[in-house]
Amino acid sequence: MAKRIDISGLSAFYGNHKAIEDISMTVEPRSVTAFIGPSGCGKSTFLRTLNRMHEVTPGGRVEGKVLLDDENLYASNVDPVTVRRTVGMVFQRPNPFPTMSIFDNVAAGLRLNGSYRKSELNDVVEKSLRGANLWNEVKDRLNKPGSGLSGGQQQRLCIARAIAVEPQVLLMDEPCSALDPISTLAIEDLIGELKERFTIVIVTHNMQQAARVSDRTAFFNLAAVGKPGRLIEIDETERIFSNPSVQATEDYISGRFG
Amino acid sequence: MASTTPIDTPPAPPAPPDRKERPKSTGRAGDKVFVGLSRGSGILLLVLMASIAVFLSYRAAIAISKDEGNFLTTFDWNPAGDPPVFGIAVLLFGTVVSSIIAMVIAVPIAVGIALFISHYAPRKLAAPIAYVVDLLAAVPSIVYGIWGALVLVPYLEGLNLWLDQFFGWTYIFEKTEVGVARSLFTVGVLLAIMILPIVTSVSREVFLQVPKMNEEAALALGATRWEVIRLSVLPFGRSGIISASMLGLGRALGETMAVATVLSPSFIISLHVLNPGGGTFAQNIAAKFGEADEFGRDALIASGLVLFVLTLLVNGAARLIIARRKEYSGANA
Numbered sequence: 175m176a177k178r179i180d181i182s183g184l185s186a187f188y189g190n191h192k193a194i195e196d197i198s199m200t201v202e203p204r205s206v207t208a209f210i211g212p213s214g215c216g217k218s219t220f221l222r223t224l225n226r227m228h229e230v231t232p233g234g235r236v237e238g239k240v241l242l243d244d245e246n247l248y249a250s251n252v253d254p255v256t257v258r259r260t261v262g263m264v265f266q267r268p269n270p271f272p273t274m275s276i277f278d279n280v281a282a283g284l285r286l287n288g289s290y291r292k293s294e295l296n297d298v299v300e301k302s303l304r305g306a307n308l309w310n311e312v313k314d315r316l317n318k319p320g321s322g323l324s325g326g327q328q329q330r331l332c333i334a335r336a337i338a339v340e341p342q343v344l345l346m347d348e349p350c351s352a353l354d355p356i357s358t359l360a361i362e363d364l365i366g367e368l369k370e371r372f373t374i375v376i377v378t379h380n381m382q383q384a385a386r387v388s389d390r391t392a393f394f395n396l397a398a399v400g401k402p403g404r405l406i407e408i409d410e411t412e413r414i415f416s417n418p419s420v421q422a423t424e425d426y427i428s429g430r431f432g
Numbered sequence: 433m434a435s436t437t438p439i440d441t442p443p444a445p446p447a448p449p450d451r452k453e454r455p456k457s458t459g460r461a462g463d464k465v466f467v468g469l470s471r472g473s474g475i476l477l478l479v480l481m482a483s484i485a486v487f488l489s490y491r492a493a494i495a496i497s498k499d500e501g502n503f504l505t506t507f508d509w510n511p512a513g514d515p516p517v518f519g520i521a522v523l524l525f526g527t528v529v530s531s532i533i534a535m536v537i538a539v540p541i542a543v544g545i546a547l548f549i550s551h552y553a554p555r556k557l558a559a560p561i562a563y564v565v566d567l568l569a570a571v572p573s574i575v576y577g578i579w580g581a582l583v584l585v586p587y588l589e590g591l592n593l594w595l596d597q598f599f600g601w602t603y604i605f606e607k608t609e610v611g612v613a614r615s616l617f618t619v620g621v622l623l624a625i626m627i628l629p630i631v632t633s634v635s636r637e638v639f640l641q642v643p644k645m646n647e648e649a650a651l652a653l654g655a656t657r658w659e660v661i662r663l664s665v666l667p668f669g670r671s672g673i674i675s676a677s678m679l680g681l682g683r684a685l686g687e688t689m690a691v692a693t694v695l696s697p698s699f700i701i702s703l704h705v706l707n708p709g710g711g712t713f714a715q716n717i718a719a720k721f722g723e724a725d726e727f728g729r730d731a732l733i734a735s736g737l738v739l740f741v742l743t744l745l746v747n748g749a750a751r752l753i754i755a756r757r758k759e760y761s762g763a764n765a
Contacts, residue, residue: 230651232555259654269645273667282663283653332649339653 176203176373177243177342179224184238185402186216186223188231193219195402197238199392201343206365206374208384208411211394212426216403217377220394221345224375225261226254242342259287262341266348268328270320270335276303277316279331283339298338306334307364326357333364337372344368346376350383362387381427385415393423485740492734495727503734507699509716511724511731518731520738525701526616526710527739530691531684533620533705534627539677541624542631547661549632550639562636569629577693580622581614585694588613588621592706607706614696617705619712622690627680634679638672639665671754678750685743688714713739 179201186194194216201207209217222228223236226247240247247257270279280299284290290298299316303309308330312323320331329349336344346365350358365387368374378384384391392408407420418424425431496503498516506519545565549558592613599605642665650663666673691712697719698709717732724732 225652227648227652230648255654255656257654258652263648263652265645265648265652267645269643269649271649271663271667272646273670282650286653286655286659286663335649335653 176371178203179343179373179375180239180241181224182239182241184220184223184236184240186219186228187233187235187237189233192402194223194394195404197405199405199408201373201375202390203373204369204371205389206369206376206387207408208388208391209375209377209394210379210381210384210391210426211403211406212396212431213379214403215394215396217394218347219403221347221375221377224343224345225263226257227263229254259283259339260341261343261345262336262339264329264332264336264344264346264349267352268325268332270323270328270331272319272321274320275317276312276320276323276331279320280334280338283335287339299334302334302338303331305337305368306330307360307367308334324357326353326360329353329357329361330364333361333368337368341372343373343375346374348377348379351379358383381415385411391415393418393420393426395422395426488733488737488740491730492737495730495734498727499731507701509699509720509731511728516727516731520713520735522699522701523711523713523716523735524738524742526619526695527685527712527714527742529705529710530616530619530623530712531681533617534623534684535677535681537621537624538627538631538680539673542628542676542680543635543673545628545632546635546639547665549636551657551661551665562633565629565632567629568625569633573626573687574689574693576622576626577690580618580690580694584622585613585618588618592617596706604703604705606704608704609707609709611708612696613706614694614708615706616695616710619691619695619710620705622694623684623687626687626690627683630683631676631680634676635669635673638669638676642668674750674753678747681746682743685739685746686714687712688718691715692718713742 181200182198184194184197185192197220209221211217219228224240224247226236228234228236236248238248242260246252247261270276271282274282277299280302281290281295284295284298300309300313303312308327311327312318312331320328323331329352333344333349350361353361362383365374365376369389376384376387388411390408391411391414393406393414394403395406396403406422407414407418409418414423415427418427495511495518499506499511499518500515501508501517501519503519505521506517507522509518509522510516511518545561549562549565553561589612592607592615595605596607600607646664646668647660650660655663692715695710695712695715696708697711697715699711700709702709713735717736721729721732
């Protein structure tokens with residue numbers, strides 16, 4: 175179900191501009207890895223290279239290797255569409271399909287992957303909505319548009335949609351930055367439950383959040399303005415927040431810059 | 433600053449505009465002038481519409497009251513005769529049928545072109561193609577008419593034969609009369625070409641406005657490019673496509689010179705759209721207005737009024753369709 179990600183020598187470009195440089199790290203399965211760092215240091219870009227979404231941006235280009243267990247996502251014979259079916263993603267702003275009902279939103283990914291019987295779909299939709307802690311709130315209005323839910327509910331709907339296809343990895347790009355504290359808490363609890371089943375990578379600007387939800391934390395920074403972002407260090411979250419091995423990390427988490 | 437809020441709290445953002453309660457003007461001269469100007473323009477528009485409607489209805493009433501035939505069902509147009517007999521049945525039929533043909537041909541092609549420009553074509557190619565499509569709109573309709581009569585009509589004869597041979601069983605494409613292709617079908621094809629640019633460019637604009645996050649939602653689920661279009665772009669653009677089509681339909685319904693140049697008019701109704709003959713409101717008015725007497729003109733104005741109402745109905749229907757889909761539209765994303 176959950177797979178390990180091994181990244182080696184990864185750089186990403188926008189046209190001629192190098193956004194991140196030479197990143198190597200390992201993301202453990204069934205755990206939460208948080209990416210922190212100042213704005214513009216390439217965390218989100220890096221996250222988007224893990225499901226080949228970076229190259230969707232015009233001029234986007236990637237060098238290096240991303241191994242999912244032993245399969246290189248950037249091998250020439252790998253179809254990015256298949257990669258994205260294995261590595262799910264949740265975005266900064268909740269983005270349910272506005273024209274679709276709650277049910278259809280959750281079922282969308284399954285319907286892309288093949289045809290299902292109605293009863294199967296019902297089961298998966300219920301299971302995914304339960305998995306996203308949303309079932310009790312929406313079970314009576316599955317046929318209402320997903321865009322009618324509150325922001326926090328919409329984000330959980332997006333999580334339900336992402337986990338409905340049973341991905342190996344779940345990438346979350348600042349999933350709570352558009353939400354209020356209560357909805358944020360709901361999502362954080364959910365992340366704690368989801369890590370039993372998935373490999374989770376989360377980008378966050380909120381260091382308390384990183385400390386609360388993650389097992390391991392990676393700190394990214396720019397060498398200088400205009401230079402590409404790099405991985406400074408990755409370690410157990412506890413260690414990063416108590417006794418990091420690099421001075422820049424300590425400066426950042428103690429609020430001295432960023 | 434007697435309130436308890438901190439001093440550097442910015443003023444509360446203005447409430448979202450509410451149609452019922454607009455903020456009162458502050459009373460500065462510029463405000464007053466601008467309010468006067470914009471209100472005046474709004475009223476002017478209403479007065480214009482009302483006076484057009486009054487003018488059309490008044491003249492039409494005169495004509496219809498003296499019509500010895502049935503204005504709605506008579507297949508003839510002879511207001512100068514004794515007794516005067518004229519009816520709009522043929523014109524209504526011809527207008528609607530040729531516009532439907534134009535829509536059926538143009539809308540899918542236009543949506544295809546728009547999707548190609550907005551989502552498939554490499555950036556370097558997209559701009560020139562969009563420009564060429566827009567250029568189609570700059571061709572005057574009389575030029576389309578001449579081109580239609582000299583090039584399209586002879587060219588379509590082969591297609592007509594083919595349609596007759598393989599789709600004649602549908603009745604619609606059965607060609608029962610010999611003759612050049614100066615038919616409602618040809619008019620429909622010509623109208624399709626003429627409305628293609630407007631439908632294309634409006635659809636393209638809508639497709640380009642699809643929020644990136646909606647497309648990424650589909651991409652991240654493992655959607656192919658076509659699936660992204662099906663899941664995100666088309667649902668978002670749906671009401672835009674409808675509006676675009678209605679704009680095109682409006683042009684097709686009212687198109688005059690091109691139709692008048694291509695069609696060989698006759699006062700018959702036939703579902704055999706390949707047969708020459710038929711007529712449309714605008715074409716009939718253009719052909720007869722010059723030589724008509726005062727009463728003849730009133731009769732033509734009466735037919736113009738029907739076209740006016742028809743266009744209003746089409747627009748109203750379009751708005752209904754769009755409004756009914758609002759809850760599901762991308763507007764609240």
